[in-house]
Amino acid sequence: MNTNSISSETSFSRDEINQQLQKILLDPVFAVSDILKRFLSFIVEETFAGHSNQLKEYTIGVKVLNKPVGFNPQQDAIVRIHAGRLRRALKQYYKNAGAVESIRLSIPKGSYVPVFGDNSGEILQEETETGYSESAPNKSKVIAVMPFRHFEKDATKILFADGLGVQLSTVLSGFKNLSIIAYYTMRRMAESSLDIKEIASALGAQYVITGDIQSQKERVRVNVQLINTETSEQVWSRMFEFRLTAANMFDAEDNIVREIVTMFEDHFGLFVKKTTQVPVIAVA
Numbered sequence: 001m002n003t004n005s006i007s008s009e010t011s012f013s014r015d016e017i018n019q020q021l022q023k024i025l026l027d028p029v030f031a032v033s034d035i036l037k038r039f040l041s042f043i044v045e046e047t048f049a050g051h052s053n054q055l056k057e058y059t060i061g062v063k064v065l066n067k068p069v070g071f072n073p074q075q076d077a078i079v080r081i082h083a084g085r086l087r088r089a090l091k092q093y094y095k096n097a098g099a100v101e102s103i104r105l106s107i108p109k110g111s112y113v114p115v116f117g118d119n120s121g122e123i124l125q126e127e128t129e130t131g132y133s134e135s136a137p138n139k140s141k142v143i144a145v146m147p148f149r150h151f152e153k154d155a156t157k158i159l160f161a162d163g164l165g166v167q168l169s170t171v172l173s174g175f176k177n178l179s180i181i182a183y184y185t186m187r188r189m190a191e192s193s194l195d196i197k198e199i200a201s202a203l204g205a206q207y208v209i210t211g212d213i214q215s216q217k218e219r220v221r222v223n224v225q226l227i228n229t230e231t232s233e234q235v236w237s238r239m240f241e242f243r244l245t246a247a248n249m250f251d252a253e254d255n256i257v258r259e260i261v262t263m264f265e266d267h268f269g270l271f272v273k274k275t276t277q278v279p280v281i282a283v284a
Contacts, residue, residue: 012103012116014048020103020116027097029089038064039086043107043114055112077189081202083112088201094119144181144205145169147190148222150213156246157220160253161213162187164222167253168209171261178264181205200229207235209260220244222256226263236263 012020021044024030025037042064043055057073057080065078073079087107094104104119145168148161169183181203189199200208211224220243226236240256 016103017044017048017105017116020101020105023101024090024093024098024105027093029092033085033089035065035082036086036089039082040090040105040114043112044105047114052113057112060112075188077185077202079112081189081198083107084202085198141177141207142179142181142203142205143172144186144200144203144208145172145183146196146199146208146210147187148211148213150215152213152215154215156249157213157215157244160220160244160249163249164253164256167257168260171257172264175264196227197229197232205229215244218243218245220252224256224260226267236267238263 021041024040030036030040039060042060046052046055058071060083061067061071061073061076061079062069065082067076067078087109090106094101098104098119101119104117106115106117107113108115145165147165150157150161152158152161165187166183169180172178173180185203186199189203196208196210200206206229208227208229209224210227211222214221214223220241222240224238224240225234227233228235238259240252240259242252242255244252
């Protein structure tokens with residue numbers, strides 16, 4: 001083992017790892033992103049300094065992403081989002097320019113502590129961000145329902161937009177082979193400046209339902225799309241147009257959700273449906 005190895009878990013010296021880090025930071029994948037460069041440099045330097053036990057979500061949020069001291073990782077997933085981006089960028093680097101390097105720098109899922117391993121071995125099966133192999137059969141499709149974009153001030157239309165997202169998430173969770181990301185998690189993340197693909201990738205969502213709502217007085221137009229987040233392909237889209245009032249708001253939501261459920265049954269025929277009905281409890 002080299003005498004200036006940074007820990008007993010790697011045979012590489014600090015100088016060797018630092019040289020590898022500089023090569024990574026100069027790669028085009030990293031050169032265009034200050035956040036990824038700062039993130040990777042910080043966790044490596046903290047590991048060099050013996051502070052790997054302090055590499056927590058809060059610390060990275062405050063010291064790398066300039067979040068305030070009141071930053072709450074449970075309510076803001078920004079660190080996890082950029083960690084996902086960093087893992088994918090490293091994976092891309094070692095598929096291309098880094099394929100000939102002797103050191104492989106990686107960040108295991110669920111941790112922010114970098115690992116410095118031997119890059120000579122062949123990786124037989126890599127995991128996706130969702131935590132299972134791409135080739136694994138009969139796994140759930142992970143779906144995210146984004147809040148519907150709108151610029152409404154009318155209370156009925158605001159409630160309709162949010163209610164549509166909630167009901168879609170609730171009904172689609174009734175499919176046996178669909179995993180639906182919690183709607184209120186998606187609503188919080190939608191407030192960030194990241195695009196849909198970055199948010200979906202961080203959460204492991206393979207498909208995103210998104211759309212927008214436009215209105216003119218009581219006339220409302222709803223555009224809905226299903227997007228494959230890996231290919232950015234618009235798999236399915238529909239436009240709904242109707243007159244919206246406080247009295248027919250629930251009926252309008254039901255009609256749109258029913259159409260989307262039908263689309264899922266047609267497009268993803270392998271899914272076995274548990275139920276597509278939302279239980280309604282009457283309160284006296």
